[in-house]
Amino acid sequence: xxxxxxxxxxxxxxxxxxxxxxxxxxxxxxxxxxxxxxxxxxxxxxxxxxxxxxxxxxxxxxxxxxxxxxxxxxxxxxxxxxxxxxxxxxxxxxxxxxxxxxxxxxxxxxxxxxxxxxxxxxxxxxxxxxxxxxxxxxxxxxxxxxxxxxxxxxxxxxxxxxxxxxxxxxxxxxxxxxxxxxxxxxxxxxxxxxxxxxxxxxxxxxxxxxxxxxxxxxxxxxxxxxxxxxxxxxxxxxxxxxxxxxxxxxxxxxxxxxxxxxxxxxxxxxxxxxxxxxxxxxxxxxxxxxxxxxxxxxxxxxxxxxxxxxxxxxxxxxxxxxxxxxxxxxxxxxxxxxxxxxxxxxxxxxxxxxxxxxxxxxxxxxxxxxxxxxxxxxxxxxxxxxxxxxxxxxxxxxxxxxxxxxxxxxxxxxxxxxxxxxxxxxxxxxxxxxxxxxxxxxxxxxxxxxxxxxxxxxxxxxxxxxxxxxxxxxxxxxxxxxxxxxxxxxxxxxxxxxxxxxxxxxxxxxxxxxxxxxxxxxxxxxxxxxxxxxxxxxxxxxxxxxx
Amino acid sequence: xxxxxxxxxxxxxxxxxxxxxxxxxxxxxxxxxxxxxxxxxxxxxxxxxxxxxxxxxxxxxxxxxxxxxxxxxxxxxxxxxxxxxxxxxxxxxxxxxxxxxxxxxxxxxxxxxxxxx
Numbered sequence: 001x002x003x004x005x006x007x008x009x010x011x012x013x014x015x016x017x018x019x020x021x022x023x024x025x026x027x028x029x030x031x032x033x034x035x036x037x038x039x040x041x042x043x044x045x046x047x048x049x050x051x052x053x054x055x056x057x058x059x060x061x062x063x064x065x066x067x068x069x070x071x072x073x074x075x076x077x078x079x080x081x082x083x084x085x086x087x088x089x090x091x092x093x094x095x096x097x098x099x100x101x102x103x104x105x106x107x108x109x110x111x112x113x114x115x116x117x118x119x120x121x122x123x124x125x126x127x128x129x130x131x132x133x134x135x136x137x138x139x140x141x142x143x144x145x146x147x148x149x150x151x152x153x154x155x156x157x158x159x160x161x162x163x164x165x166x167x168x169x170x171x172x173x174x175x176x177x178x179x180x181x182x183x184x185x186x187x188x189x190x191x192x193x194x195x196x197x198x199x200x201x202x203x204x205x206x207x208x209x210x211x212x213x214x215x216x217x218x219x220x221x222x223x224x225x226x227x228x229x230x231x232x233x234x235x236x237x238x239x240x241x242x243x244x245x246x247x248x249x250x251x252x253x254x255x256x257x258x259x260x261x262x263x264x265x266x267x268x269x270x271x272x273x274x275x276x277x278x279x280x281x282x283x284x285x286x287x288x289x290x291x292x293x294x295x296x297x298x299x300x301x302x303x304x305x306x307x308x309x310x311x312x313x314x315x316x317x318x319x320x321x322x323x324x325x326x327x328x329x330x331x332x333x334x335x336x337x338x339x340x341x342x343x344x345x346x347x348x349x350x351x352x353x354x355x356x357x358x359x360x361x362x363x364x365x366x367x368x369x370x371x372x373x374x375x376x377x378x379x380x381x382x383x384x385x386x387x388x389x390x391x392x393x394x395x396x397x398x399x400x401x402x403x404x405x406x407x408x409x410x411x412x413x414x415x416x417x418x419x420x421x422x423x424x425x426x427x428x429x430x431x432x433x434x435x436x437x438x439x440x441x442x443x444x445x446x447x448x449x450x451x452x453x454x455x456x457x458x459x460x461x462x463x464x465x466x467x468x469x470x471x472x473x474x475x476x477x478x479x480x481x482x483x484x485x486x487x488x489x490x491x492x493x494x495x496x497x498x499x500x501x502x503x504x505x506x507x508x509x510x511x512x513x514x515x516x517x518x519x520x521x522x523x524x525x526x527x528x529x530x531x532x533x534x535x536x537x538x539x540x541x542x543x544x545x546x547x
Numbered sequence: 548x549x550x551x552x553x554x555x556x557x558x559x560x561x562x563x564x565x566x567x568x569x570x571x572x573x574x575x576x577x578x579x580x581x582x583x584x585x586x587x588x589x590x591x592x593x594x595x596x597x598x599x600x601x602x603x604x605x606x607x608x609x610x611x612x613x614x615x616x617x618x619x620x621x622x623x624x625x626x627x628x629x630x631x632x633x634x635x636x637x638x639x640x641x642x643x644x645x646x647x648x649x650x651x652x653x654x655x656x657x658x659x660x661x662x663x664x
Contacts (some may be wrong), residue, residue, distance in 0.1 A: 137624055144631045148638065155642075161662050163649070167642040171584055175571060175637050181628060182564055185595035192599070310585070491586075508611040520663065524655045525580060529571040 013060050013067040015053055016171040017082035020092070021129040023050055024099075028121035032114060039114055040107070043121060054089075054096040061089040062476070068134070077198040083134035088212060090334075090474045091131045091263055092340055095256050099124045105349055105452040109487040112140040116156055116246075123149045123252070130260045131249045134182055137194045139264065140177065143226065146257065147173045154242040162244035172235045172528055176225040178542075179536065183218030190215065200271045210547055212275045217540035220278075221532060227261030229282075229319065231531035234523050237296075240348075241308030243361070244468045247352020250304065254311045254348055255341040262318055262337060276543045282323040287414050290316030294421030298428060298508060299518035302361045306429050310422070314387070315339050317418055321402035326435065328479055329405020335471050336398035339463055343386035343395065345377050346456035350376045350383070353449055354432070357442070363428065368437030376451035377433055382457030384430055386464070388423045388497075389492045394463030394470075400484035401471075416496070422499040428508065484543065557597040560585040564590035575654050577646070581639045592625050 027046035031039050061067060061084050070079035074448065099120075106112060126146035133139050147170065155166035188194060190211055191202040225232040239245070240253045269278070280367070293313025300306045318340065321333025334376050353376060358366050370377035389395040399419065406412045463470055468481040483489065508515075523531075553607045567590060570583030606615035647653055 008562075013576065137627075141627060144635070146637065151638065151642075163642050163645045164662060165657065167639060167646060170635065170639055170642065171580065174584050174639070175568075175587060178564070178584065178591050181563075181588070181591040182594055185591060185598055188595070189598045194620075346663055522659060523578075526572055526575065526655060529568065533568060533572060 002142045003323060006020075006180075011108065013057065013069075013084075015056065017057075017067065017069050017084060019072060020053055020057070021082075021125055021132060024125040024128070028118045032118065035184065036112075036114055040103075040112065040118060043117055044103045044107075046102070047096065047103050047124075051093075051096040051100050054093045057084055058089045058093045061085060061407060062473075065243065071522065077193050077195055077366050079195075080138060080194055081134035081197075083197075084132055086476060087267065088131045088263070090338065091256075091259060092128060093517050094259075094338060095124065095127050095131065098252065098256050098258040098341060098345060098546065101345070101452050101456065102252055104247070104448055106248050107448040109248070110244075110445050116153070119153055120150045120249075120252075123153065123257070123410060127256055134196050135194050136187065136199065136268075139326070140180055140184060143180070144177055145455065147177070147262070150249075150253065150257070154239050154245040154332065156246065156249070157244035160246040162242055163237040165242045168525060169239045170237045171525060172225065172532075175529060175532060176222040176232075177531075179218045180222035183215040183222070186215035186218065187212075188486050196267070196271050200273070203272065203531050206272050208305070209275055210519075212272065213540065213543040213547055216272045216276050216543055217536055218386055220265075220539055223261060223264045223268060223534040224285075224535065225261075225532065226258075227265050227319065227537075228258060228289070228312050228315050229285050230292060230316075231535055232528075233289065233293070234249040234528050234531075236312055237305055237308040240311060241288070241305040242304065243304075247349050247355075250308075250352065251348035254308070258311060259337050261339060261537065262315060262322070266322055275318075276540070276547055278542060278546065279323040279325050281388050281539070281542050283320050285420075286316045286318070286320035286323060287411070288316070290320065290418045290523055291414075292316075294425050297425040298421070299515040301363055301519065303363050303366065303429065304355070304361060306363065307347050308349060310387070310425060311340075311344060313418070313422065313425075314344070317399075317402065317415075319416075321405065322397075324402070324405035326405035327477065329402050330400050331471055331475055331477055332403075332405065334402025334475055335401065335467075336395070338470075338474065339386060339394040339398050339460070342459050342463065343383040343454055345380050346383040346453055346460065347387070348400075349449075349456070350380045350453050353446075353453075358438070363432055366432040367435035368433075370433040372437035373445075374546050375445075376453055379450075379453035379457035380433060382460045384426050386460035389493065390395075391485055391493060392461065392464045394460050394467065396489070396493075397464055397467030397471075397481045400481060400489065401479060404483075420496050420500060422497055424503055424508070426503045427500050555597065556600075557594055560590045560594035560597065563593070566590075575637070575656055576654060577643050577653050578640075580655070581636060581643065584639070585632070585636045588628075588636075592628050592632065595621050595625050595628070597621075 023046060028043060031042040034042060055116045066083060066085035069082050070076055123146055126142045129142040130139055149171040151166045155162040187199060191199050191200055206212060228236040240250050290313045293316055294307050297306050297309035298312060300309060318333045318336050321329045321336060354366060354369055355361050386393040386395045389399040403415055406415060468479060564587050567583045567586035571580050574580050582623040598621050600619040605611040605615050605638060607619040650658055652658050
């Protein structure tokens, strides 16, 4: 497949790209002297400015060609570069919009003291930097920075086992980053540069192409852990579903931060493109990840953990789409990343508020959300319809594109299986909406929460109604999506839904003991490290086979 | 002996990296796993330092001829990596202290069992 978003530099762009990365940190640091209420509004304003800049950058890159800037005026292969191209600007825009939404959402949040807000902004800067950086060592540093701030954010309220979750998260990611650092060392020894584009060119000229396989396996192991692929996803439910993580942290982690991992999987995969074609490897892995994700999601009782394991499942589907070797499926996977940010964002945001309102996280004890909190109920339904791929919602479009990539091959059955699993686990999740609400008086309505939830939910619907146009706007290629609304697709969705309802009622509800066993089972730190080593060995072996 | 003499520091760094990985895979004591992970990080840094190493090279400051200057980039980058490594290990240890006070154990397996109660 052609290298996407490669670098025909367009015109100059008057805003320095490093300004976009530094703006959140500088704003958060300078305004730290102000009282909390002001601080919050200043940061919201900074995010608004950032969104505006991201829109300008997106416009420039989409219609004017990619923007490449070198820091400190050195010439390109030597300098540290920042690049904004077709592949990265949609995510810059998404990150800025998402963080603005998160800030607006929790305008009245009680847990938001100044340190929390500061770390949240640092995380935003790290994510933006990963998307904009054209230098592999900068990517490494920003990943470490993001990792540290996430570790503090998820244990922020220090409830229950939060510190343990954060420690496990930090140590697993630290091992992955050590792999990456060693891989960068190998790359630098081979090529003598750190600029991604230059590495790509020099790798093609190697005397012995196989020398590039060890750094490939080292770096990809780290990136696969960041994007939560099959044996390495153990950290994700702990971080995203952490009991003490506030709603906006869970939403941002699931909506944007995992996407940074998947983005690196694509971007760094393209750097090694002529050397290693590991598409089959990652496609099979994506399928296995997706299946394992929904099986574990069905077993959970905690609504946040259902959503967290579901992120694993959806990331698997995205990785599958990206590695099918078909253009339609590739853009389907990219579009599904945006869609997943929207619907998982709305689901995590509403889940956080629902948990606060009901004082429990168990899906069996939460009833009647729809009647008690109608706005959140509607937003949740929009999110659920989006994620299950219901007709007219955004998930249906991206899943349709991914299906196109596998048309006619037996692997298409795998996609039907994943879809069935998604619907099944969300049948379980949706039970919280129905039933009689508890008798206690509801807490006062928060207009910011309702507005942001409904906006994100509305975006799920808009992304479905204008699917083809949205893909063209964000990525460029025009792919007709009319087939997603064909009668047989709608009939298939309805049939899967009925089958899932029946399976839930007559099978899942009666397997309590099996589910209990799955739920209790957890891997210890040592086992996770063994998995990482095995993953590295498998990827290296596979790379030697195909190279 | 010829084998041992042919080993470079970079080879030893790779060996050290996998030694650290082995420790992280096998040790049940949390402190020892944190040490193992720290060793992996240091090994990766050592490996990076040895890239483009040439004996007899001079520090890249004024006065030296460019052809005999050492490559300054690995050193500049590894300062950053060392700082990051130190802060992450420090944070791991701080978190470990919280966990150890709360659950009274330094063993990953016993810790998991106590968490479930």
